[in-house]
Every structure is written in structure tokens, then in C-alpha cells.
Amino acid sequence: MALRKAINMIPEAAIRWPTLQEQYLWASKVTAKEPLVGNKWGFVDGKNFRVEKPADANTQNAMYNGWLHQTLVTGTICFGADGTIVWAKHNCPGSWNDGDTSRALQNKLSDPRFSPDPNMGILSDSAFPVLGAVKGKIVTPLKDGDLGRIHPSCRSAATAMSNAITSLRQAAEWGMGAIEKPFERLLMKLPSNKFRRSIRLSNIFRLYNIRVRRTGISQI
Numbered sequence: 001m002a003l004r005k006a007i008n009m010i011p012e013a014a015i016r017w018p019t020l021q022e023q024y025l026w027a028s029k030v031t032a033k034e035p036l037v038g039n040k041w042g043f044v045d046g047k048n049f050r051v052e053k054p055a056d057a058n059t060q061n062a063m064y065n066g067w068l069h070q071t072l073v074t075g076t077i078c079f080g081a082d083g084t085i086v087w088a089k090h091n092c093p094g095s096w097n098d099g100d101t102s103r104a105l106q107n108k109l110s111d112p113r114f115s116p117d118p119n120m121g122i123l124s125d126s127a128f129p130v131l132g133a134v135k136g137k138i139v140t141p142l143k144d145g146d147l148g149r150i151h152p153s154c155r156s157a158a159t160a161m162s163n164a165i166t167s168l169r170q171a172a173e174w175g176m177g178a179i180e181k182p183f184e185r186l187l188m189k190l191p192s193n194k195f196r197r198s199i200r201l202s203n204i205f206r207l208y209n210i211r212v213r214r215t216g217i218s219q220i
Contacts, residue, residue, distance in 0.1 A: 003203055012213040013206035015085050017108065018042075023120050026081035030123075034164040040139060042086060042122040043220070044078040044105065045172035046098045049090075049201075052192040059192075062093040070094070073190065073197065076102040077205075078122060079175040083218025084209050091198045099129040109137040123169045141166045174219035179208050 007013045018026065018041065026041035051071050054060045065072045075090030076098060087108065092101050108114045109121060110133035121137035124130075130138045142162040150158050180186045183204045190197045212218045 001199070004199055007203055007206045007210075010206075010210060012210045015088055015205060015209060017086055017114055018080055020116050020120075022080070022082075023115075023117070027120060029081050030168060034168050036161050036164040037123070037139075037168060039117075039119045040121055040123050040168070042078055042080045043169055043172035043175065044076060044102070044122050044124045044128065044138065045169075045176060046074060046076050046101065046128075047090070047176050048072045048074045048094065049186055050189045051094070051197070052189045054192045062095055065094040068094075073201075074101060076105060077172075077176070077179075078105060079172055079220055081171075081220065083175065083178075083212045083220040085175075085205050088205055090201050090205075091194065097129075098127070102129070106134045106138070109134050123165055124172070125166075125169055139165060141169070171220040178219040179204065182211065183207070 023041040027039050030040050031038050048065065048068065048070075049072060051063060051073050053071050054063060060071065063071050063073065065074070072094030073091050074094050074096055075088065075092050077085055077090070078087040080086045087105055089101050089104055112118075115121075115137070119136075121134075121139060124138050124140050126140045126143045128138060128140055130140060142158065147155055147158065185200070186204065190200060
């Protein structure tokens with residue numbers, strides 16, 4: 001708790017949504033790297049962490065990920081092109097999917113108070129759910145079978161765009177790695193106690209932001 005209070009007093013620790021001016025600046029940096037991709041200022045991905053087995057059977061059932069055959073917590077983390085975490089929802093049951101954990105992020109991207117320019121958005125992988133109001137706000141590479149539905153004359157351009165998005169989206173995975181490597185506690189099982197786990201994850205995410213803002217160094 002003492003560490004949490006200390007971190008909360010440090011402005012660089014803040015996990016905050018970018019202003020419109022920051023969105024434009026970050027998008028220009030993304031376009032400078034991949035000219036085919038415009039108006040995208042961040043990167044999003046899901047992340048799982050292992051957890052000690054809960055004593056309660058119902059909790060264990062909710063946290064068990066049948067696909068990975070492990071007891072996990074899961075969540076979604078969004079990075080800005082400056083390398084900082086700008087939005088995060090974590091400590092969710094391991095049985096949840098990206099759609100469950102990213103709903104609030106999708107709402108924010110479609111809310112003009114936070115995303116005044118409807119052309120601006122973020123990048124993700126092809127498995128990320130993109131429906132309704134966030135179409136165009138969350139852009140992904142082509143999914144399996146998509147290329148066959150595109151007119152032959154447009155396939156080359158669509159493939160080039162998809163490859164550019166894939167290249168840029170790797171930044172989210174690098175960001176995840178940049179969180180884990182300095183904070184090796186994440187490589188071990190997190191506490192089964194939800195409150196303790198929440199504080200630990202919150203502290204680590206904010207310490208990561210302090211490091212990025214003070215050093216100007218990130219993997220993104």
C-alpha cells in the first residue's frame with residue numbers, strides 16, 4: 001500500500017488517455033514508419049498472467065482458461081506510440097476473451113469526448129473483435145479468407161496494407177515484453193487474492209510508465 005501511495009503522487013506514473021494533439025503527433029510518427037498507415041496513434045493487445053490456484057472452486061472455474069489449460073488473469077492493454085500505457089483493464093478472470101476485457105476501450109474510442117476525430121484510432125491483431133462503432137477505429141491485418149473476398153485488382157494493395165499493419169502491431173507485443181522483463185515478478189504466479197493482485201499489477205503498470213517517461217526509452 002505504501003508503494004501504491006508513493007506511485008500515485010508521481011505525475012509520470014499516470015495511465016492517461018492522450019489528448020487530440022497527442023493523437024495527431026503519435027499518428028504522424030506511426031505514418032513516418034509505415035506510410036501506408038495513417039491516423040493510427042496506438043497499439044492494443046490482450047495479455048495473460050499466471051495465478052496461484054484459488055481455494056474456491058467457483059473462482060478457479062472462472063479463472064481457468066481451457067484453451068491454455070492454465071489458471072490465469074487476463075486483460076487488455078493499450079500503448080501509445082510514445083511507449084506509455086494509455087489504457088488498461090486487467091485482473092479479469094482467465095476465461096474472459098478480448099471482447100469482454102476491451103469493451104470499455106471500445107466505448108472510449110467511439111466517444112467523441114475522448115476521440116474527437118472520427119478518423120483516428122489504434123492497431124491490433126486480426127483476432128481482436130472489431131464491430132459496430134469501432135470499425136475503422138481499431139484496425140487489424142487481414143484475417144484468414146479475407147483476401148479471397150477482395151477484387152483481384154486490389155489484392156496486392158490490400159496485402160501491402162495488411163503487412164504494414166502487422167509490422168506496426170508488433171509494437172504491442174514489444175511493449176508487453178518491456179513490462180515483463182524489468183518486473184520479473186510477472187513471470188511468477190500472481191497471488192490468488194484479487195485485491196493484492198490488483199495492487200501489484202497497478203503498481204507495475206505505473207512503474208513502467210515512470211521508466212518510459214523519465215528515460216524516453218521503450219521497446220515501441
